[in-house]
Amino acid sequence: MTNIDLPITRISTKESDFKSRLETCLKREMLDSDEIYQTVASILKDVRQRGNAAVIEYTNKFDRFSVDSFEDLVVSPKQLEDSLSRIPDPQRTALEHAADRIQKYHERQLTSSWEYEDEDGSVLGQKVNPLERVGIYVPGGKANYPSSMLMLAIPARVAGVKDIIAVVPTLYTEKHDLIFAAARLAGVSKVFTMGGAQAVGALAYGTETLKKVDKIAGPGNVYVNVAKKMVFGQVGIDMVAGPSELTVICDGTTNPDWIAADLFSQAEHDEFAQSILISPNAECLNQVERSIKAMLPKMDRREIIETSLKNRGIFIHVDSIEQAAVVSNDIGPEHLEISINTPQSILPMITNAGAIFLGKYTAEALGDYCAGPSHVLPTSGTSKFFSALGVYDFQKRSSIISCSQKGASKLASTASVLARNENLQAHAVSAEYRLHEKPD
16 A cells, blocks of 8 residues: 555644644534533433433434343343453453553552641541442443453542442443453443443433442543533532543654554544644654554554544644643643653653653553553543542542640631621631630
């Protein structure tokens, strides 16, 4: 096969309208519409009112299943065990290796309850508890993601969650054994083969068969994301995820074929995925573009990659590596590769990124599967205020306050003044009762 013509948008920080062009190229508005909101709202209302029957109806309609009862959507513990026993040894070894690394990483995120006593004998602290019951949404539309099952369930299990309920829009068959084997390895309590807004509704509101959860985590399509936004408050959610993203900062010292493959690894997710290359080296941009054109015909998901790069790919020419870091912070990417000779040199400058991959040997794809940190990450610039999913997403923290008589009297004096300033008399009186208590 010969090279193909694939124009990729190029912009430069030297352009007077660079920031507005970058914003236009990012196209980060949610890929939704009033019609999608209305559709999702209708589905959620129906699931809340009709429970199992509504879930079955929408699952058959949208996922093209043919099930008669809600029990047909349940994958039993024995079926999970059977899937694990059937997968080839190389696949099981890979799953176990990935699961072990993911667990070891997330065990370091565990936080414990703590207390301290101040000078007047009062005790203050924080009590950390796991959530009791969580739902994890594992995508299964254009592809199945056993890795996502591990990346979602293992942090929840490490946090101490008792019931981990997984939903995945994938029929239970031997063809899909890997995702169900991953559920078994990850310690999932129960798996339901359903997806879409109806699955989010079932997790959030419960049905006759499925008890509602406390929180829903995991990425999905636009209908899933809109549904998560709508049920927030009824349950907690981790974040609202958009299309997958990768930004690469490169100084030209990395093999351009490697960089092209890295950009492909995001673009092949779907047509809306975004791959961005930033470099102060114009020839680096040219070399990577040549590699892209030469390598693309060999890719199995060529059409998806081509559409993604043509519509959403961006090459950005900057004045320096330091300026590349500034531009990257403005983008706030889900994944950031720093593919330069001295990646640690600009790491302190990076403030907005879901996950950071340092050095030319650290391909983002390694993080997708087995490096250790969860690959569930903030997208669409939300790394400016969201973090990578982790154990802390499955824990809750309660403040502890225990006042001694001396401490209560001291605090009551301050509270009384502030409460009366806010015209909250009952607050002041409540505090003042403690102000005049006599020590035993």
